[in-house]
Amino acid sequence: MRKFMNLIMLLFVFSILMIPQPAFGNQKTVYVVPVEETVEKGLYAFLKRAVTTAEAEQADAIIFELNTPGGAVDAAGEIGKLLTSSDVKTITLVNKQALSAGAYIALNTDAIYMVPGSTMGSAAIIDQQGNTAGKKAESYWFAAMKSAAVQNNRDPLYAVAMADETIDLPQYGAGAGNLLTLTSDQAVEVGYSEGTVADLDELLQKLGYADADVRSVEESFAEKVARFITHPVVVPILLTIGSLGLVLELYSPGFGVPGFMGLSALLMFFYGHMVAGLAGFETLILFIVGIALVILEIFVPGGIVGAIGTISILGSLFLATDNVVHMGISILIAIGISIITSIIMIRVFGKKMSLFKKIILTDSTNTESGYVSNRNRTELLGLEGITLTPLRPAGTVLIGTERIDVVSEGEFISKDQKVIVVKVEGVRVVVRSKQG
Template sequence: MKKGLLIFFMMILGFSFLQPLLSSADNTKKVYVIPIHKEVEKGLHAFLERAISDAEENNAELIVFDIDTPGGLVTAAGDIGQLLDGVETKTVAFVNNHALSAGAFISLHADEIYMVPNGQIGSAAVIDQAGNAADKKAQSYWLSAMKSAAESNGRDPQVALAMADESVVIEELGIEKGELLTLGSKEAKQVGYSEGTVANLDELYETLGVDKSSVVNVEETFAEKLARFITNPVVVPILLSLASLGLIVELYSPGFGIAGSIGLISLVLFFYGHLVAGLAGYETIILFIIGVALIVAEFFLPGGIAGGLGIGAILASIMLAGGDVVQMGISLLIALLIAVATMIIFVKVFGKKMKFFNKIILKDSTSTESGYVSNINRLELVGKEGVTKTPLRPSGTVIVDDERIDAVTEGGFIKAGERVKIVKVEGSRIVVRDIS
């Protein structure tokens, strides 16, 4: 028995010595490859945050950003730059074709940059939604951000400034005043903005000495792809326009139909995309629900205060959901203008020609010309006599041909049981005179 226990403890002791060796053999350092493709928008930040967090939790040795983007929102790029600055793991930006504008800014935050032979990086001027140069305040911020991004990784800040400011001149690169700098792979390596040129990711792995079996390719989930699409600065005004137009049409339609459904679906998609992207919190959704509840309450409460507060709550929830209040305010204004203009065009121009439009819009009116009256005008009662059923002070009830009729006097008092004569009928107003 004692001999068996001794063997058992010896086995446990031997396993404890072998455990670190076995763990080190299985614990292969991973390399995470994270794509940054298409436009840079606010939804991209949420995806990168999740991907980087996964990499760091799994003790990744290296993070490679596979970049191919024409640029995007300055605010989104700024948030992504701050995110990359906080990454302790070594990072490499692989310019797999284009890293322009916001893409160049993101690349500058990586520890190293590699490019494909025909890759391009630069052309990072900040422009507004109309395609014009942004105001001086925005340009000043962007130039400072580009310069800091270059300096943080030991790159020439003058080159970064030339990418964003056409007034910067770099003679050795042939950049004159009035031109924005865009570097090819050779020029980027020449000025220290690229550590090397590789044909593809496989060649990059060989250059960096990475075992391909340790590579983890991070993919966007369906929810993240949808969030990126919805938070695109071009898509947001379209969604809000559909929501506004759908709900406005629904106000003129009997029941609840297609237009209202489209409006509600557009709003649901808007909030869902911004919620997944991390831009909106549940408090914005609660504020929106409160706004809807106040508008519904307006049907039962007098004064219009509840309705006004409800509309204000809905507009506030939409603006807060976007993260950037100014940009969302512009998008919301564009959406409302488009919705109103579309409704006017439909009603004035196509209203009589479009059969489908005539079916969904309630256009019937209860006018006198169409034969509708709010009250029956009983002119046949003029001249008839009756007896007051109740005192008239000056209104009351009279009996005419065994019919109870509400009537008023010409101004005086008539007690019950007196004979009266109908002298005037004005809609629902029947005037009687005392003839007793």
């Protein structure tokens, strides 16, 4: 009986232990997300996954550890919307720099902290060539920076000064052509930073998350690849490699290295944009259909099939982006470089490179190589004949027993007149009137 009671007690204790217990002290959950390198569409895909995960786990806060020189304005705009729409508290820890688009991202979070020596600001909007953007784009960016500051109760003057070099704040080195860039101390002074901390651990302690369940969100390999591929500089490079490879493949038999490189570059382009959430399978299918139609044009001449294929390819590229202007510039760069490179490689290196020896015809059908295009009738020189037809100036002459097509030197020679052969150029036999 005693053994039976002991077994009952053991089962009771075990069942108690199996019941999920609340965390001691109501443990909080904090997600830490690194934001590094250039801001582009691939970063947006990563941050969206991180925010979605934190919301699903009902986290208490998300800490974004920023160290970025900035990047694409359109990507920063999407990230800003993502952060402001989240129900989870968002906190930025500027660990070294939050410049340009990075400053805009920081301003869209609920709180900002900085480590000593960090900077935030210098948010001028520039184009892909490194020049200041037009007035329309600047106006949009000024308004976006101001709105990001206002929504989190920060003085918008300093946010606009980060983007507008005409705002005079001499005490912070801004104005007279200089954009505002705040140090960690200056950010605290103007209310753009809630405080300066040595590192992430000190920030967690300061916020009351010292005993929290801290979870790091790292980029997956696919997201890293997507960030690299969607970089504004990498896109035209991939398109150039793709177009150049396919152009060279058209002049080579079979399927070789140029075609493999071209298709690989283009597939990488679509892969990165699909991972970043910019493109779907429909864009890839449209691209494949376009390539098939261009190849079909080789066997079905007329131009219509090839034109439809080209339009399909270009359409798929534009559908894979949300910035038509940037994509248009990238395509023009790719086409221009492909044309120039093709001309240089064919004209300068064509005879030296083994690849071009296979795709360029170097033989000539000359006499020295043993080729004879037509019989040369040099044996007719000086022979006489009788015109069988009038020469106006072409006609027929009987020389011996052979009828030969001839031409006069431009004069009219009537029928049954004596002529003499004065010149032979291949099959062209020139005669002159015997009386002349």
